[in-house]
Amino acid sequence: MLTVGIDSGSQNTKAVLVKDGEIIGKAKIPTGFNANETAMQAYELALLDAGVKIGAAVAVVVTGAGRKAITFSNSSVNETTAAAKGIRHVNPEIRLVIDMGSEGCRAIKLKQDGKILNYEINDKCASGAGTFIESMARVLQIPIEEMGAYSTRHTKDVPMNAQCVVFAESEVVSLIHQKETVENIAYGIHIGIANRINSLVRRVGMTDHIAFIGGPGSNIGLVQCLHKELKKDLFIPKSPEYISALGAAVCAAESE
Amino acid sequence: MNPDIPDWRGGLVTAGVDIGSTSTQAVIMVDGQLYAYSSIRTGSDSPNSAMDAINIAMEGTGITSQDIDFTVGTGYGRVNVPIADKTVTEITCHAKGSNYIYGSSVRTLLDMGGQDCKAIHCDETGKVTSFIMNDKCAAGTGRGMEVIANLLSVPIEEIGDLSLNVDEEPNPLSTICVVFAKNELTALMRNGWPIEKVLASYCRAMAIRVVRLLERNGMEANFAITGGIAKNTGIVRRIEKMLGVEALTSELDPQIAGALGGALIAKTLVEKRK
Numbered sequence: 001m002l003t004v005g006i007d008s009g010s011q012n013t014k015a016v017l018v019k020d021g022e023i024i025g026k027a028k029i030p031t032g033f034n035a036n037e038t039a040m041q042a043y044e045l046a047l048l049d050a051g052v053k054i055g056a057a058v059a060v061v062v063t064g065a066g067r068k069a070i071t072f073s074n075s076s077v078n079e080t081t082a083a084a085k086g087i088r089h090v091n092p093e094i095r096l097v098i099d100m101g102s103e104g105c106r107a108i109k110l111k112q113d114g115k116i117l118n119y120e121i122n123d124k125c126a127s128g129a130g131t132f133i134e135s136m137a138r139v140l141q142i143p144i145e146e147m148g149a150y151s152t153r154h155t156k157d158v159p160m161n162a163q164c165v166v167f168a169e170s171e172v173v174s175l176i177h178q179k180e181t182v183e184n185i186a187y188g189i190h191i192g193i194a195n196r197i198n199s200l201v202r203r204v205g206m207t208d209h210i211a212f213i214g215g216p217g218s219n220i221g222l223v224q225c226l227h228k229e230l231k232k233d234l235f236i237p238k239s240p241e242y243i244s245a246l247g248a249a250v251c252a253a254e255s256e
Numbered sequence: 257m258n259p260d261i262p263d264w265r266g267g268l269v270t271a272g273v274d275i276g277s278t279s280t281q282a283v284i285m286v287d288g289q290l291y292a293y294s295s296i297r298t299g300s301d302s303p304n305s306a307m308d309a310i311n312i313a314m315e316g317t318g319i320t321s322q323d324i325d326f327t328v329g330t331g332y333g334r335v336n337v338p339i340a341d342k343t344v345t346e347i348t349c350h351a352k353g354s355n356y357i358y359g360s361s362v363r364t365l366l367d368m369g370g371q372d373c374k375a376i377h378c379d380e381t382g383k384v385t386s387f388i389m390n391d392k393c394a395a396g397t398g399r400g401m402e403v404i405a406n407l408l409s410v411p412i413e414e415i416g417d418l419s420l421n422v423d424e425e426p427n428p429l430s431t432i433c434v435v436f437a438k439n440e441l442t443a444l445m446r447n448g449w450p451i452e453k454v455l456a457s458y459c460r461a462m463a464i465r466v467v468r469l470l471e472r473n474g475m476e477a478n479f480a481i482t483g484g485i486a487k488n489t490g491i492v493r494r495i496e497k498m499l500g501v502e503a504l505t506s507e508l509d510p511q512i513a514g515a516l517g518g519a520l521i522a523k524t525l526v527e528k529r530k
Contacts, residue, residue, distance in 0.1 A: 010439070033446055103436060125393070126435035135435070165435045166394035166403060167371060177300075 001256060002058045004043055005249030006073065007082065007242075008035050008066030011102035011130070012215065014242050015042035017050045017058070018249040021089070025050025026242055035066030043072075061252040063244055065103065077251050079244060080108055080119050086247025087211045088114040090237045095207045098197060098226075099244065100214040102130040105197060109204045120203045126165045128196045130216050135165050136189045139172045140182050147186050151221025154187035163192065186221060194225035201230060211235040213243040257292045257317055264291060264319060268526060271313075271324045272353075272518025273306050274346065275333030278370025278398050279484065282309035283515040284319060288523050290356070292317050293512050298333065298370075306337040326526045328518035332371070344521055346514050347376060347387055353517030354480050355382025358504040363476040366466065366495070367513070368485030370398040373466065375473035382517070388473045393432075396465045398484045400434040404458060407438050408451060419455035419490030426453050428461035437461070455490065463494035470499070479503050486510035 007014040009031060017025035027045030031038050039062065047054050062073040063082035070076070077085075083099040088110065097108045104123030111117050122128040126135075137144040158180055162168040168189070175185050201210070210232050216222050217240025227234055237243055261267070267286040274281045276298060283293040294312035298305045306329065314320065321339060329337030330349040337343070350367050355378065365376040372391035378384050394400035405412040426449075429440050437458060444454050479501050485491060486503075487510070496502055508516075 033443070103439075124431070124433060126433050131435055163392050164394045166399055167392075170399075 001253060002052065002056060003249045003252035003256070004046060004058050004060045005082070005245040005247065005252065006039050006043060006060065006062045006064070006070065007245035007248060008039050008062060008064035008070060009101050010065045012241070013038045013042045013064070013066070014245040015039070015046040016242050016245045016249050017046045017052060018246065018253065021250075021253070023239075023242065023246060025052065026239070028241065031066060035069040036071055039066070039070045040072060059252040059256055061248040063248040074252065075255070077248055080106060080116060082244040082247035082251070083213060084108050084110055084114065084116050084247065085250045086243035086245070087213060087237065089246060089250050090243070091211060091235055093209050094211045094235060095209040096201065096204065097211045097213060098201065100130055100197070100212070100216045102134075102215070104129050105200060107197075107200045107204045109207065118204050120200050122196075122200055127163050127168070128193065128200065130214070132165050132168070132193060133189065133216060133219065133222070135169060136172060136186075139169050140176075140185060142182060147190075148219040148221035148223075150183045151186040151190050152224055153183045155181070156184055157191070158184045158188040160188045160192045163196070168192075187225070190219075190222045190225040191229070193222060194229040197226060198229040206230070206232070208232060209235070211237065213237060213240045215241040217241065258290055261286050261289055261291055264317065264323075268523060269319060269324050270519045270522035270526065271310060271327040272349065272515040272520070272522060273309060273327065273329050273337050273340065274331040274349065274512075274514035274518060275306055275329065275336060276370045276514075277332045279511065280305040280309045280331070281512045281515040282306070282313040283512055283519045284313050284317070284324070285516075285519040285523065288520060290508070290516065293509070293515065295509065295511055303336045303338050305333070307339070310339070326522040328522040328525070330514050330518045341522070342525060344518060347374060347384055347389075349514045349517030349521065350374075350482055351376055351378040351384045351517065352382040352520050353513035353515070354378070354482050356516055356520060357482070357506045357508045357510065357513055358478070358480040361478045362480045362504060364470070364479045366470060366479070366481045366485075368396060368398065368466070368481070368483040370484070373397055373469060375470045377473060377476065386473060388469060390469060394434045395432045396462055396469070401488070403434050404437065404441065407441065408445075408454065410451065410455070413487065415455055415459070416488040416490035416492070418452050419459040420493060421452040422456045425460065426457045428464055429457050432461060432465050459488070459490035460494055463491050463498060466491070467495055467498045475499060475501070477501065482510045482513035484511055
């Protein structure tokens with residue numbers, strides 16, 4: 001049975017084609033201004049990726065910030081449900097999932113059976129979201145994909161005072177003027193975010209078996225700092241940015 | 257320069273310098289009366305900004321640094337005022353300065369600076385009795401406004417008036433965060449909203465944010481606003497409407513409140529010595 005999950009994020013739209021519980025095709029494209037059009041494109045690209053004909057009967061479930069704008073899906077699920085479903089599908093041991101997107105971060109605590117116990121969301125402040133890393137990468141003039149690598153090569157701890165993206169940009173500029181290295185600044189940035197994620201996790205209650213999903217899951221520098229602040233091992237699934245889309249696809253399969 | 261004081265010589269000349277994160281003000285007083293002042297952009301070199309501001313204030317007055325009996329430095333960069341005889345916190349200075357600018361009836365002050373936002377209570381002498389400050393989040397600060405002004409290519413001084421040029425008040429932006437606001441405002445522009453409506457939505461959101469801060473500290477008549485924000489009519493009118501109060505007005509530039517307070521405190525310190 002084929003199902004498609006689409007995660008219409010504020011920055012990127014991710015689509016996965018799932019057959020018998022496995023991802024056989026996927027696509028990720030910038031959402032841009034028309035979430036619906038982009039979702040359709042992502043859907044078609046995911047099918048193409050799997051070599052499946054467009055037009056094949058497929059159940060589609062959509063999630064993400066832009067889900068209400070999508071007209072062609074069978075149904076939608078909220079991001080919390082999608083993240084929880086997706087992570088438990090790849091790792092049934094997980095009791096807490098941290099899902100970080102471009103414009104928000106949520107910590108979801110799960111019961112033993114995978115149902116949601118409670119959750120906390122920060123989507124009010126950019127400093128706890130992927131956008132923070134993106135802005136800092138711009139100021140440091142390095143590609144965002146390299147932020148992690150730079151951070152792991154740090155030689156000393158340079159704590160950031162500013163929490164806000166706008167103030168942090170000025171602080172990073174001063175640090176650059178003071179001849180601080182990009183590696184150390186990147187590390188300071190990641191420690192700052194990891195600190196904020198730690199506060200979010202504490203609000204739902206710390207536990208073992210924690211997973212980290214979302215685009216920033218591929219940032220090894222951030223993961224390293226998160227491990228340090230949470231003082232817990234972290235499970236990072238393969239293709240962390242697709243887990244919520246996977247969750248939506250699993251929901252589609254379950255309702256068939 | 258104040259034409260009411262014919263000659264500064266023989267009087268007690270004091271100065272206050274407020275080095276903010278964004279702008280620097282210098283005020284010169286003679287016997288506790290405002291004599292001259294300046295306001296400039298803070299450069300990356302704070303000590304120079306302080307000296308530049310004082311020099312500009314002194315221009316045309318005949319006063320030199322040696323003639324100033326006492327200088328108080330305040331603001332974010334107050335440790336960097338080379339000629340300051342003493343540094344005092346900006347909250348203390350703003351309250352004192354507001355007392356001069358708006359009169360002794362001021363009890364509640366809203367100060368919106370370059371990188372912070374404060375709700376202050378003071379008594380009839382301009383002494384601070386309580387305050388709350390936000391210096392963690394750019395929303396409701398001058399920097400936040402600048403980011404939006406740059407995004408929309410509108411000079412910051414024009415934002416207020418443009419935002420009032422709407423027939424009907426639009427909903428406020430759904431977000432407080434400056435960074436998220438950028439995306440939301442861009443989307444509104446793309447949906448064909450005229451710039452006035454976009455700015456109205458933003459100013460309304462900022463006013464709501466600021467009113468929350470004020471209410472947490474408690475409102476007490478009379479109310480006044482200092483700092484750069486006082487010049488943004490779009491936010492001022494909306495705050496007044498939400499609180500149901502009218503902010504006191506003055507012919508003096510509200511942005512100099514901090515430096516003015518510093519110069520007044522300088523006078524008090526000199527008099528205490530004697």
